[in-house]
Amino acid sequence: MSPTPEATTLKIVYAGTPEFAVPALQALLASRHQVTAVYCQPDRPAGRGRKLAFGPVKQTAVEAGIPVEQPLSLKSVTEQDKLRAYAPDVMVVAAYGLILPQAVLDIPRYGCLNIHGSLLPRWRGAAPIQRAIQTGDAETGVTIMQMAAGLDTGDMLYKTVCPITPQDGGQSIHDKLATMGAEALLHTLGLLCANQLQPQPQDDAQANYAHKLNKAEAAIDWTQPATVIDRTIRAFDAWPTAYTLYQGQPLRLFSSCALPGDGQPGTVLAESKDGIDIAAGEGVVRILSLQLPGGKRLGAGQFLNGRSLLGVRF
Incomplete structure (x- = not known):
């Protein structure tokens, strides 16, 4: 389902928590689209004093005057109704850290888009950047994906490629992909507004699971x-x-x-x-x-x- 061509401004709920998700939020705030709310994980203790601290995405949202929601879960009807009240055209998710139930995926008019730090279906899961480097992949990238109930299994909407050089580490690739993800998101939303999205299903046989780091x-x-x-x-x-x-x-x-x-x-x-x-x-x-x-x-x-x-x- 795509919007009519004249629907050039989208109402967006953004869900993300760490630094990786900041550039895309900043790009949305500077775009023609309207960010109506930002969802983050609850504040966590940080530093030697273990005081509750704002995450990077929450800090960005607060500075921009955007309402912030921090539910422990999105499984309750109460939280789903709260999200529904924002009437999002799209929910954009980037390293949010909470599972979105199908009821949540169905709330936005055009569903939920995920900024994923790998060339799907190569690496699904929690640590795609590190597993790509560790395995010796020559390249990685960002995939904008239409979210589905499975783990990173949804249709691919747009990809952009990033080489992995012998000098690159997890941090440098993280920073590159965060910037590329912001650009890829705006491009994808442009395609959505112009009725030009061409969803591509993933080949499950090519998928690998990027296990969480320990x-x-x-x-x-x-x-x-x-x-x-x-x-x-x-x-x-x-x-x-x-x-x-x-x-x-x-x-x-x-x-x-x-x-x-x-x-x-x-x-x-x-x-x-x-x-x-x-x-x-x-x-x-x-x-x-x-x-x-x-x-x-x-x-x-x-x-x-x-x-x-x-x-x-x-």
Whole structure:
């Protein structure tokens, strides 16, 4: 179902919580469309004082004077009626974090659109950006999807591609896709207003599930190939952050590259301002930035000032 061509301004309810969802909200606020309400997850404790803090999307909405709703769930009839009262033409969802029941998907005139950080159906689920890097994908991107009851199974409306370079990590790809998602959303809404959407069903046989990240998988196993370790370090640079134990404490690893070479896995073979070279099961991992407990994230050259790891075996 598409709007009539003259319906060039859409009433939009926006649902998102973290930083990834901010650029798209900002783009909507600057567009001809009307954001009538913003939905976010409830405020969470943050910082050392564990005080309740606004999430990035809520902060953006409050500054723009947009009503904010933060239900624990959208399953109750009361919450669904509240959403219905906003009379949305479209609900846009980006990293919201709550499941939308079918009753909610049916409320907006043209349904719910999701900004998904992968080229569907390649990666469905919670951590598509990190899993794409970790697996060694050459590219990722953003898919604007018509939401359905399944997990990221709806028809694809628009895609935009982003290469993954050997220097990219989870944070850099996150930032690129957040910006690309905003542009892709406005383009898709333009197609919607012009009756030019061409929904494409997903091929379920091509789908992979991007499992939620956990801290346990951030521990580096130096018997793995250098390419695998390098991709893990880069994928996890924002969270949960890869680490190895040094003097009984976690040494956090943020950026790296894989090189040819050999040695006893986990052994520091060389060090310089260019990096700290650690033997892997196959090849060598060069660590470019790292952090000791309680310290700052440092480049390899700064880290080595007055300190040597040469010969250490992790």
